[in-house]
Amino acid sequence: MINFFQEREVLMEDIVKLNNSKSSFVQLLKNTNFSLLFFGRLVSQLGDAVYTIALGWFILDLTHSGAHMGIYMAVGALVSIVAGPVGGVISDKFNRVRLIYLTDFMRGIAVISAGIIVYSNFSVTVTLISLYGVNIIIRLCSTIFEPASNAILPSIINESQLTKANSMNAMIISMANIVGLVVGAVLYAKLGIFGIFIINSISYILSAFSEMFIKLKDHLQDNSKEHQLKKTITDLKEGFTYVFRNRGLFTIIIFCFIINFLFVPIFAVFIPFIFNQILKTDVIELSYIQVAASIGFILGSIIVSTWKKKLTCKKTLMAGNIVLLPLTIIFTVLIQSRLSLSLQHTTFLFDLIIVMILIGIPISFINIPISVAIQTIVPTEILGRVTGILSTLVLAATPLGMVLSGIIVDTLPIVNAMIVINGLFLFTIVALWVNKKYIDF
Numbered sequence: 469m470i471n472f473f474q475e476r477e478v479l480m481e482d483i484v485k486l487n488n489s490k491s492s493f494v495q496l497l498k499n500t501n502f503s504l505l506f507f508g509r510l511v512s513q514l515g516d517a518v519y520t521i522a523l524g525w526f527i528l529d530l531t532h533s534g535a536h537m538g539i540y541m542a543v544g545a546l547v548s549i550v551a552g553p554v555g556g557v558i559s560d561k562f563n564r565v566r567l568i569y570l571t572d573f574m575r576g577i578a579v580i581s582a583g584i585i586v587y588s589n590f591s592v593t594v595t596l597i598s599l600y601g602v603n604i605i606i607r608l609c610s611t612i613f614e615p616a617s618n619a620i621l622p623s624i625i626n627e628s629q630l631t632k633a634n635s636m637n638a639m640i641i642s643m644a645n646i647v648g649l650v651v652g653a654v655l656y657a658k659l660g661i662f663g664i665f666i667i668n669s670i671s672y673i674l675s676a677f678s679e680m681f682i683k684l685k686d687h688l689q690d691n692s693k694e695h696q697l698k699k700t701i702t703d704l705k706e707g708f709t710y711v712f713r714n715r716g717l718f719t720i721i722i723f724c725f726i727i728n729f730l731f732v733p734i735f736a737v738f739i740p741f742i743f744n745q746i747l748k749t750d751v752i753e754l755s756y757i758q759v760a761a762s763i764g765f766i767l768g769s770i771i772v773s774t775w776k777k778k779l780t781c782k783k784t785l786m787a788g789n790i791v792l793l794p795l796t797i798i799f800t801v802l803i804q805s806r807l808s809l810s811l812q813h814t815t816f817l818f819d820l821i822i823v824m825i826l827i828g829i830p831i832s833f834i835n836i837p838i839s840v841a842i843q844t845i846v847p848t849e850i851l852g853r854v855t856g857i858l859s860t861l862v863l864a865a866t867p868l869g870m871v872l873s874g875i876i877v878d879t880l881p882i883v884n885a886m887i888v889i890n891g892l893f894l895f896t897i898v899a900l901w902v903n904k905k906y907i908d909f
Contacts, residue, residue, distance in 0.1 A: 496633060501624040501682045505568075505617065508678035509637065510644060512572060515671020517648025519579070521758065522656040522664040524736075525751045527599070528744040530592060538737050538874020543600055545866035547607040552860030555611030556707065559855075564616040569679040571609035571616075576672030578605040583665025615855040623684050645762035653755035707857045719900070720785075721861045726896050729865035730889050731796075733873030735761070738885075741877045742803065753817060760821040764828020772832060788833035789897045795827045796893065800886040807883065 497503050527537045559567060582602035586595055625633055655663055711721075735758075743754045772784070802820050805811035811819075876885050 496625065499625060501684075502621075502633065504678050504682045505620065505624070506637070508568075508572070508675040509617065511678070512575075512671050512675035513644035514648045515668040515675075517645045518652035518655060518671075519664055519668035521649050521652040521751065521755055522661060523599070524740050525653075525656060525744060525754070526661045527596075528740060530595065532745065533874075534737055534741040534745070534877035535871075535874035536596070537740065538733070538870045538872075538877075540596075540599065540603065541736055542867035542870035542874075544603045544607045545870060547604050548611055549860050549864050549867070551608055551611040553707065553857045555608075556615040556855055556857060556859075558612050559616035559619055564620050565679065565682045565684060567616040568613050568620070568682075569676040571613040572672045572676035572679065575606050575609045576669045576676065578602050578609075579665055579672065580669035583662050583669065586665065587662040614859065618855055620682070620684070624682070643762070643766065646759045646766075649755040649758045649762070650752070653750075653752040656751055707854050710854060711857050711861075721858065723785075723896065723900050724862040725865045726892070728862060729869040730893055730896075732866050733869045734886070734889070737870065737873040737877060738882055742807075742882065745877075746807065747813070749813075756817065756821055757824055760824035761828040761831075764825040765832050766828075767825070768829035768832025771829070784833045786897075786901060788830035789900070791830040791833075792827065793890070793893055793897060795823055795830075796886075797890055799823050799827070800883060800890060803886065804883045 497506065524537060527540055528534075531537070579602055582598045585598040590598075621633055652664065655667065739757060740754060743749045743757075744751075799820070802811070802816060802823065806813070806816040873885075876882070
């Protein structure tokens, strides 16, 4: 996530100047390069949303184990952690447009290849190996695609448009999830998992075709001949030095590390396991819950993009956390009430959808201003590696959280785990607030 950097001596409160910004979403879409990137990511994200909900449900149907699902996700996260910094360096050294469409092509080919293996109906072991394999390839490509596509933004739009552009990108994910999660649940029931593999593969390839026509006008368009990979170690060292030089940034990294450890398992493992293995519901009900969170994130993105006051990371971060904590407590109470049969299923589902919408709003308050800060402050020539390093450090807790959550749902009551998570979250918020010296930006 993000920060202010000492070299530039820029205050975070001066970064986002919405009062002076006359750009609109329509004006952004008139920018051909931005539109190509926007619609390319929209299509691939839609395919990803369809793929994610169907694949998670498929693994639970196949193995009946939360541990298997947790390990599958942990492997993908571990790949992102290990390869993330290198992917950031690569995005700084090579043609970023070429990188994003090539990685999309590679993901499309990998997905359809794994789909053919699954369709061939081999043993559970072979099927799981193929799923792990495509998961690794997708994550490897993503470690290059994400920093490269994020680093392109300052080169194709004005600085004053960055907040709206980041809000639009955030809404891409949320809007695609809203459609893709529901469609994925329906298509999984109608077409089976092989149909899902085909759809996701096509989405990656269509995205790649859109991104091929992006044109950059700055010096980063193609510098691969001048800079070789032998400089990777030096570049990584430079990026890490840049990141850790500022104590405020280090504080944010620790906070995001803890949040990932606590909350990612809830949405990635706990909720699917509850609906699949405990409540024995249809996958469509799970999609309603995940769509609700996406709707909330869209609402939060709209609020952030139209805010009339000057924003600081500190204010938005703390506001998001303070709102998020009571919502996670309510979430825990709802789960307990349903599992104890004191709450009817229809009422439980309705209440949980409302809570998930509300949870999505403060999450966007935390994410978007931090992304804007990075893109505004970090020099363009090292933006890719810094983004990759930050993502890697923040994601470092995810594999451990995934594995532990998978073991927990197979052995312990989920409500007990949620109570512990809420307690740790409260402690983290207090610690962050007390540490004012390092987050006042």
